[in-house]
Amino acid sequence: MVTILSTQNSIANHFIAELRDISIQQDRMRFRRNLERLGEIFAYEISKTMAYKPVEVETPLGVAKTHLLMEQPVLATILRAGLPFHQGLLNVFDQADNTFIAAYRHTKKSGEFEIHKEYVNTPNLDNRTVIIVDPMLATGKSLVLCCKDLLAEYDIKELHIVAAIASEEGLNHVQAFVPTAHIWVGDVDHELTSKAYIVPGLGDAGDLAYGVKHH
Numbered sequence: 001m002v003t004i005l006s007t008q009n010s011i012a013n014h015f016i017a018e019l020r021d022i023s024i025q026q027d028r029m030r031f032r033r034n035l036e037r038l039g040e041i042f043a044y045e046i047s048k049t050m051a052y053k054p055v056e057v058e059t060p061l062g063v064a065k066t067h068l069l070m071e072q073p074v075l076a077t078i079l080r081a082g083l084p085f086h087q088g089l090l091n092v093f094d095q096a097d098n099t100f101i102a103a104y105r106h107t108k109k110s111g112e113f114e115i116h117k118e119y120v121n122t123p124n125l126d127n128r129t130v131i132i133v134d135p136m137l138a139t140g141k142s143l144v145l146c147c148k149d150l151l152a153e154y155d156i157k158e159l160h161i162v163a164a165i166a167s168e169e170g171l172n173h174v175q176a177f178v179p180t181a182h183i184w185v186g187d188v189d190h191e192l193t194s195k196a197y198i199v200p201g202l203g204d205a206g207d208l209a210y211g212v213k214h215h
Contacts, residue, residue, distance in 0.1 A: 002171065003045065006187040012041050016186045019164060020202045031208045032084040035135060035164065039088020042162050042184050046073075046131060047092070049182070072096040073160075074125055076132040078103055078146060081206035085133045085164065097123040099130070099150075103142045125154035132159070135205040137166035137185065138196045140173035147178045160184060165201055167192040 005012045015034045018024045025031055052067040076099035077086035090096060102119035134143055143161060150156065159181040161174060166185040169192045174183060191199035207213065
Protein backbone atom coordinates (compact mmCIF):
# COMPACT_ATOMS: atom_id res chain seq x y z
CA MET A 1 0.00 0.00 0.00
CA VAL A 2 1.38 3.41 -1.00
CA THR A 3 0.30 6.84 0.23
CA ILE A 4 1.61 9.88 -1.69
CA LEU A 5 1.08 13.21 0.09
CA SER A 6 1.28 15.33 -3.07
CA THR A 7 -1.85 13.72 -4.54
CA GLN A 8 -3.81 15.92 -2.14
CA ASN A 9 -2.98 19.59 -1.65
CA SER A 10 -1.68 20.41 1.82
CA ILE A 11 1.01 22.47 3.55
CA ALA A 12 3.34 19.50 2.91
CA ASN A 13 3.63 20.79 -0.69
CA HIS A 14 5.29 23.96 0.67
CA PHE A 15 7.88 22.02 2.69
CA ILE A 16 8.70 19.74 -0.27
CA ALA A 17 8.94 22.75 -2.62
CA GLU A 18 11.37 24.47 -0.22
CA LEU A 19 13.43 21.28 0.10
CA ARG A 20 13.74 21.23 -3.71
CA ASP A 21 14.38 24.98 -4.18
CA ILE A 22 18.07 25.59 -4.98
CA SER A 23 18.05 29.07 -3.43
CA ILE A 24 16.29 28.09 -0.18
CA GLN A 25 18.61 25.07 0.13
CA GLN A 26 21.52 27.43 0.82
CA ASP A 27 20.17 27.80 4.35
CA ARG A 28 21.14 24.45 5.89
CA MET A 29 19.16 25.06 9.03
CA ARG A 30 15.98 25.65 7.02
CA PHE A 31 16.66 22.53 4.92
CA ARG A 32 16.96 20.41 8.07
CA ARG A 33 13.89 22.07 9.59
CA ASN A 34 11.81 21.40 6.47
CA LEU A 35 12.77 17.72 6.60
CA GLU A 36 11.79 17.75 10.27
CA ARG A 37 8.43 19.43 9.55
CA LEU A 38 7.70 16.92 6.81
CA GLY A 39 8.53 14.13 9.25
CA GLU A 40 5.98 15.57 11.69
CA ILE A 41 3.28 15.51 8.99
CA PHE A 42 4.07 11.88 8.12
CA ALA A 43 3.92 10.93 11.81
CA TYR A 44 0.47 12.51 12.09
CA GLU A 45 -0.78 10.68 8.99
CA ILE A 46 0.63 7.34 10.15
CA SER A 47 -0.88 7.84 13.62
CA LYS A 48 -4.35 7.60 12.05
CA THR A 49 -3.67 3.97 11.09
CA MET A 50 -2.54 2.82 14.53
CA ALA A 51 -4.37 1.07 17.39
CA TYR A 52 -5.98 3.11 20.20
CA LYS A 53 -7.51 2.35 23.58
CA PRO A 54 -10.24 4.25 25.49
CA VAL A 55 -9.00 6.09 28.58
CA GLU A 56 -10.32 8.59 31.07
CA VAL A 57 -8.31 11.71 31.84
CA GLU A 58 -8.84 13.67 35.03
CA THR A 59 -9.10 17.41 34.46
CA PRO A 60 -9.34 20.14 37.15
CA LEU A 61 -13.13 20.12 36.58
CA GLY A 62 -14.00 16.50 35.91
CA VAL A 63 -13.19 13.50 33.76
CA ALA A 64 -12.73 13.52 29.97
CA LYS A 65 -13.06 10.37 27.89
CA THR A 66 -10.65 9.98 24.98
CA HIS A 67 -8.62 7.44 23.00
CA LEU A 68 -4.84 7.15 23.25
CA LEU A 69 -2.24 5.17 21.32
CA MET A 70 -1.94 1.63 22.65
CA GLU A 71 1.80 1.76 22.12
CA GLN A 72 4.45 3.97 20.57
CA PRO A 73 6.14 2.73 17.39
CA VAL A 74 9.85 2.09 16.90
CA LEU A 75 11.43 4.77 14.69
CA ALA A 76 14.27 3.51 12.50
CA THR A 77 16.54 5.70 10.42
CA ILE A 78 19.32 5.17 7.91
CA LEU A 79 22.21 7.51 8.72
CA ARG A 80 23.03 10.33 7.96
CA ALA A 81 20.48 12.15 5.79
CA GLY A 82 17.64 10.54 7.71
CA LEU A 83 18.47 12.25 11.02
CA PRO A 84 16.42 15.48 10.71
CA PHE A 85 13.57 13.56 9.07
CA HIS A 86 13.69 11.05 11.94
CA GLN A 87 13.64 13.89 14.46
CA GLY A 88 10.36 15.13 12.97
CA LEU A 89 8.68 11.80 13.61
CA LEU A 90 10.26 11.66 17.07
CA ASN A 91 8.76 15.09 17.87
CA VAL A 92 5.33 13.49 17.41
CA PHE A 93 5.96 9.93 18.66
CA ASP A 94 7.93 11.43 21.51
CA GLN A 95 8.24 8.30 23.66
CA ALA A 96 9.24 6.00 20.80
CA ASP A 97 12.08 3.50 20.88
CA ASN A 98 14.64 4.07 18.14
CA THR A 99 16.75 2.06 15.70
CA PHE A 100 19.80 3.44 13.88
CA ILE A 101 21.28 1.84 10.77
CA ALA A 102 24.48 2.78 8.94
CA ALA A 103 24.52 1.77 5.30
CA TYR A 104 26.75 3.04 2.53
CA ARG A 105 27.09 2.72 -1.22
CA HIS A 106 30.33 1.19 -2.59
CA THR A 107 30.86 2.12 -6.24
CA LYS A 108 32.84 -0.30 -8.39
CA LYS A 109 35.14 0.74 -11.25
CA SER A 110 32.40 -0.27 -13.69
CA GLY A 111 30.13 2.38 -12.17
CA GLU A 112 27.86 -0.20 -10.56
CA PHE A 113 27.46 -0.04 -6.82
CA GLU A 114 26.80 -2.34 -3.91
CA ILE A 115 25.05 -1.47 -0.65
CA HIS A 116 26.91 -2.37 2.54
CA LYS A 117 25.31 -2.28 5.98
CA GLU A 118 27.86 -1.96 8.74
CA TYR A 119 26.05 -0.91 11.90
CA VAL A 120 22.67 -1.51 13.53
CA ASN A 121 21.63 -0.31 16.98
CA THR A 122 18.10 -1.46 17.81
CA PRO A 123 15.72 -2.56 20.56
CA ASN A 124 13.82 -5.84 20.20
CA LEU A 125 11.42 -5.36 17.29
CA ASP A 126 9.31 -8.49 17.87
CA ASN A 127 5.59 -7.67 17.69
CA ARG A 128 6.31 -3.94 17.24
CA THR A 129 5.18 -1.36 14.71
CA VAL A 130 8.34 -0.11 12.98
CA ILE A 131 8.61 3.09 10.93
CA ILE A 132 11.81 3.30 8.85
CA VAL A 133 12.70 6.69 7.37
CA ASP A 134 15.04 7.78 4.57
CA PRO A 135 14.45 11.13 2.82
CA MET A 136 15.34 9.97 -0.70
CA LEU A 137 14.07 6.67 -2.08
CA ALA A 138 16.25 6.47 -5.20
CA THR A 139 17.02 2.89 -6.32
CA GLY A 140 15.41 1.53 -3.14
CA LYS A 141 18.31 -0.94 -2.74
CA SER A 142 19.54 0.27 0.65
CA LEU A 143 16.01 0.43 2.07
CA VAL A 144 15.19 -3.08 0.81
CA LEU A 145 18.44 -4.45 2.26
CA CYS A 146 17.76 -2.89 5.67
CA CYS A 147 14.08 -3.91 5.73
CA LYS A 148 14.75 -7.49 4.67
CA ASP A 149 17.43 -7.89 7.34
CA LEU A 150 15.14 -6.51 10.08
CA LEU A 151 12.21 -8.66 8.91
CA ALA A 152 14.42 -11.75 8.86
CA GLU A 153 15.68 -11.14 12.40
CA TYR A 154 12.49 -9.94 14.07
CA ASP A 155 8.79 -10.76 13.96
CA ILE A 156 7.73 -7.19 13.13
CA LYS A 157 3.99 -6.59 13.53
CA GLU A 158 3.70 -3.77 11.01
CA LEU A 159 6.28 -2.00 8.86
CA HIS A 160 5.99 1.53 7.50
CA ILE A 161 8.54 3.05 5.09
CA VAL A 162 8.71 6.85 4.82
CA ALA A 163 10.49 8.95 2.16
CA ALA A 164 10.26 12.64 1.27
CA ILE A 165 10.84 12.00 -2.44
CA ALA A 166 10.86 8.69 -4.31
CA SER A 167 11.71 7.73 -7.86
CA GLU A 168 9.16 5.58 -9.69
CA GLU A 169 11.81 2.89 -10.11
CA GLY A 170 12.73 2.90 -6.41
CA LEU A 171 9.10 2.80 -5.34
CA ASN A 172 8.46 -0.21 -7.60
CA HIS A 173 11.59 -1.94 -6.27
CA VAL A 174 10.52 -1.54 -2.64
CA GLN A 175 6.95 -2.67 -3.39
CA ALA A 176 8.29 -5.78 -5.13
CA PHE A 177 10.74 -6.82 -2.41
CA VAL A 178 8.97 -5.58 0.76
CA PRO A 179 5.33 -6.23 -0.23
CA THR A 180 3.99 -6.19 3.34
CA ALA A 181 5.16 -2.64 4.06
CA HIS A 182 2.98 0.47 3.95
CA ILE A 183 4.96 3.08 2.00
CA TRP A 184 4.52 6.82 2.60
CA VAL A 185 6.13 9.35 0.23
CA GLY A 186 5.87 13.10 -0.18
CA ASP A 187 6.22 13.14 -3.97
CA VAL A 188 7.23 10.79 -6.78
CA ASP A 189 9.66 11.78 -9.57
CA HIS A 190 9.92 9.85 -12.83
CA GLU A 191 13.63 9.96 -13.63
CA LEU A 192 16.61 8.24 -11.99
CA THR A 193 20.10 8.97 -13.37
CA SER A 194 22.82 6.35 -13.97
CA LYS A 195 24.43 7.57 -10.73
CA ALA A 196 21.13 6.95 -8.90
CA TYR A 197 20.10 10.56 -8.39
CA ILE A 198 16.40 11.39 -8.58
CA VAL A 199 15.44 14.03 -11.19
CA PRO A 200 14.21 16.69 -10.56
CA GLY A 201 14.70 15.53 -6.94
CA LEU A 202 16.57 17.92 -4.69
CA GLY A 203 20.23 16.89 -4.87
CA ASP A 204 22.07 15.11 -2.05
CA ALA A 205 19.97 15.39 1.12
CA GLY A 206 22.87 14.43 3.39
CA ASP A 207 25.20 17.05 1.92
CA LEU A 208 22.50 19.73 2.04
CA ALA A 209 21.75 18.96 5.70
CA TYR A 210 25.28 18.42 7.01
CA GLY A 211 27.88 19.55 4.47
CA VAL A 212 29.64 17.90 1.54
CA LYS A 213 31.28 14.59 2.48
CA HIS A 214 34.74 13.52 1.37
CA HIS A 215 34.27 10.61 -1.05
